[in-house]
Amino acid sequence: MxxxxxxxxxxxxxxxxxxxxxxxxxxxxxxxxxxxxxxxxxxxxxxxxxxxxxxxxxxxxxxxxxxxxxxxxxxxxxxxxxxxxxxxxxxxxxxxxxxxxxxxxxxxxxxxxxxxxxxxxxxxxxxxxxxxxxxxxxxxxxxxxxxxxxxxxxxxxxxxxxxxxxxxxxxxxxxxxxxxxxxxxxxxxxxxxxxxxxxxxxxxxxxxxxxxxxxxxxxxxxxxxxxxxxxxxxxxxxxxxxxxxxxxxxxxxxxxxxxxxxxxxxxxxxxxxxxxxxxxxxxxxxxxxxxxxxxxxxxxxxxxxxxxxxxxxxxxxxxxxxxxxxNLPEHPWPAKTERYTFDSEELHIDFQWLRTPTPESFMSLTARKGHLRLIGKESIGSLFEQALIARRQEAFAYTAQTELEFSPENVQQMAGLTCYYNSTKFHYLYVSVDDEGQRFVDIMSCLGKSDMGLNFPLREGHCGEFITDTRFMLPKEGKVYLKAEVDHHKLTFHFSMNNKDWTKLPVNLDYTIISDEAGGGDGCHFTGGFVGMACQDVSGQKCVADFASFTYKENS
CATH class of the missing domain: 2.115.10.20 (Glycosyl hydrolase domain; family 43)
Structure with missing residues (x-):
């Protein structure tokens, strides 16, 4: 030996x-x-x-x-x-x-x-x-x-x-x-x-x-x-x-x-x-x-x-x-979790949230059995109270997916799947409603203080959250399946109503913004890529979003 x-x-x-x-x-x-x-x-x-x-x-x-x-x-x-x-x-x-x-x-x-x-x-x-x-x-x-x-x-x-x-x-x-x-x-x-x-x-x-x-x-x-x-x-x-x-x-x-x-x-x-x-x-x-x-x-x-x-x-x-x-005795651990369900009263150790010592203020694993319930808090860029649960990216290529039930009542309520670096650098596939109450799925991005070229129309000004205007209308009720596919430099978002027939949103996003070196934000940064679930209610009405599962699978 x-x-x-x-x-x-x-x-x-x-x-x-x-x-x-x-x-x-x-x-x-x-x-x-x-x-x-x-x-x-x-x-x-x-x-x-x-x-x-x-x-x-x-x-x-x-x-x-x-x-x-x-x-x-x-x-x-x-x-x-x-x-x-x-x-x-x-x-x-x-x-x-x-x-x-x-x-x-x-x-x-x-x-x-x-x-x-x-x-x-x-x-x-x-x-x-x-x-x-x-x-x-x-x-x-x-x-x-x-x-x-x-x-x-x-x-x-x-x-x-x-x-x-x-x-x-x-x-x-x-x-x-x-x-x-x-x-x-x-x-x-x-x-x-x-x-x-x-x-x-x-x-x-x-x-x-x-x-x-x-x-x-x-x-x-x-x-x-x-x-x-x-x-x-x-x-x-x-x-x-x-x-x-x-x-x-x-x-x-x-x-x-x-x-x-x-x-x-x-x-x-x-x-x-x-x-x-x-x-x-x-x-x-x-x-x-x-x-x-x-x-x-x-x-x-x-x-x-x-x-x-x-x-x-x-x-x-x-x-x-x-x-x-x-050559120490080989000691492998159980295989890493790929599909997370929310049947326990404790969140899986792979997940973290941002800043607050009181997660019970924005999440519950008991309010609805078998679901992670997020209670809408401040915007996704907040430094104080926000509802975001995510796990680390550990490979250059991966697929993440979640199953969401969410019935927003106004345009200030949203929930979905995010690839997140920090409050100024993220891509977010979210569900919300328009002024007529019609539910839709769209992409919101924030690119820090970079001048990166974009291949989609922007609704907002520079150095803030950009909405792609590539929305797809959804049924008023029912589960929505959301998926992120990351392949080194590129990110694509997809949605489905039945977990079988998937629609790709027609933009290829620059995933390199999810890094220390890209888009300086307010200075150099020290963390890394996360992917997870989020819910916001900037109207203050504390809407809820229920997530039945979350999958993170590394791709070769």
Whole structure:
């Protein structure tokens, strides 16, 4: 039997950025950012580094997280998951502002004895910056680390990495605050994680921004508060000088050891569409194998092999799509759900909603047996209260379908199926009525602040929601089946009254708008594509829409 098995990157496809990893015995856990999506923080579990399943979103109640009003791509940034003293420790940031000079980033700390249990009430830590982490030193002390955000326009806003001690007894940060690392010339230094090995404190950071110049930097010191020396080998991981690689935007990540002592890193990455620097799947999580050198510096195994074979063209570590890992016992999980029904009193873990800790205000799984009922709330672009339930896109090509019963009474009521990136970038196949009460199906799109060419007539002005004027009239009553077909760059919408005879709406939509890089909106963004069900009632009458099923099927 081979001593290795091959893992295909990314290991967590779809919107799963800023990974933090911990190994506990023969179990591996990865926590990733969720931004404005609720509940906060995704935690995946694996036993073989190849097969992963979502097991928990711990920030699931108001005392732990309330994001109503948070702008797009604010909310939960870069959690840090560790395990020490028999329990899990989670550090997280709730960012309240994106634009302007300030970030208003509040950092909190929660713990739990089991990964899927009820996490403790949060401890407030500080608000000086984002990307916080917690380091458990071998002398029993705990240290809190975060980047500092400098709001002054004449300064480097990424002002360095701060270190301060945390007192468990007092449940607060204590002692002096020290800036221990200002970063390299690549700048934009963030995402600190700390490790200790052979008498050195190692500081792992991300630099270069989270787009195509992203990188992972390592520095070390004999003293926890520095000074820290930069890795002489260059960046531990980056694709910034190799735009032809399948994995781009590689950086922000974390390190861990498998039970056999082999070291690995998990890292952020993106897969742009062919011919486009756009990633509808968002920022994903990849895995790379690493080796410690005789000089006590960590390097990618691929970089060491390339150098040994005389093939190295760079001192930086380059990401690989396929990685050989230790041949741990194969541990697959049950197959992923493709067709979701709503017979349970709990929503399937694949689904999330936006910002609010009170989903009962806009959804019910008990009001009508076997249905997800959405109660019409604010517009689909609202930052406060909206009725939208969706799941991640995890493949470049997929088909999503839902079965809707909806009887709108006025033009301000609508419900349907949406491919959604954020409040300024989405495509929406919706059912509503005209002024005469005639029910119809049509498409609404919002393209951010892009000047993309459109192949359909627009009803509204630029930088808002566009209606295609391709409506089809529907019977006054009865189920409507709605379908989205996504094939890399292209999206088409379809409807049916019997789930057999389908009508395609006569527009081909540019699906690349569902990405970080397209249509800037109010700035760069950090999430990924979702597809799901929505209902709006901007008249305030709280209309209801009942969904009997939802299907998400990946296409080859």
């Amino acid at each position: 081979s001593s290795h098995t091959t893992v295909q990157n990314p290991i967590l496809p779809g919107f799963n950025p800023d990974p933090s990893v911990v190994a506990v015995g023969d179990d591996f856990y990865i926590a990733t950012s969720t931004f404005e999506w609720y509940p906060g923080v995704q935690i995946h579990h694996s036993k073989d580094l190849k097969n992963w399943r979502l097991v928990k979103r711990p920030l699931d109640r108001k005392s732990l997280l309330d994001m109503r009003g948070n702008p797009d791509s604010c909310g939960i940034w870069a959690p840090c998951l560790t395990h020490h003293d028999g329990k899990f420790h989670l550090i997280y940031t709730d960012v309240k502002r994106f634009n302007g000079n300030f970030k208003d980033a509040h950092n909190y700390y929660t713990t739990c004895e089991t990964i899927d249990g009820e996490w403790s009430e949060p401890v407030y830590m500080n608000s000086s910056g984002f990307d916080p982490s917690l380091f458990h030193d071998d002398d029993g002390r705990k240290w809190f680390i975060n980047m500092i955000w400098d709001h002054r326009h004449e300064n480097n806003q990424f002002g360095g990495i701060l270190l301060q001690e945390y007192c468990e007894k007092q449940k607060k940060l204590v002692g002096p605050i020290k800036n221990i690392f200002k970063g390299t010339k690549l700048a934009l230094t963030e995402a600190p994680h700390m490790f200790k090995r052979n008498g050195y404190y190692y500081l792992l950071t991300a630099e270069g921004g989270t787009f195509y110049t992203h990188a992972m930097t390592m520095a070390r010191s004999k003293n926890i508060d520095g000074p820290y020396e930069e890795d002489p080998h260059g960046y531990l991981l980056t694709a910034k000088d190799h735009q032809d690689l399948g994995l781009q935007r590689t950086g922000h990540g974390d390190l861990f050891d498998a039970p056999d002592g082999q070291s690995y890193l998990v890292h952020l990455c993106g897969r742009p569409l062919d011919g486009e620097r756009r990633c509808p799947l968002g920022r994903e999580t990849g895995l790379q194998k690493t080796l410690w050198g005789d000089d006590d510096w960590l390097r990618l195994e691929s970089a060491v092999d390339a150098e040994a074979n005389g093939n190295s063209t760079t001192s930086n570590g380059l990401p690989e799509m396929e990685v050989k890992v230790s």
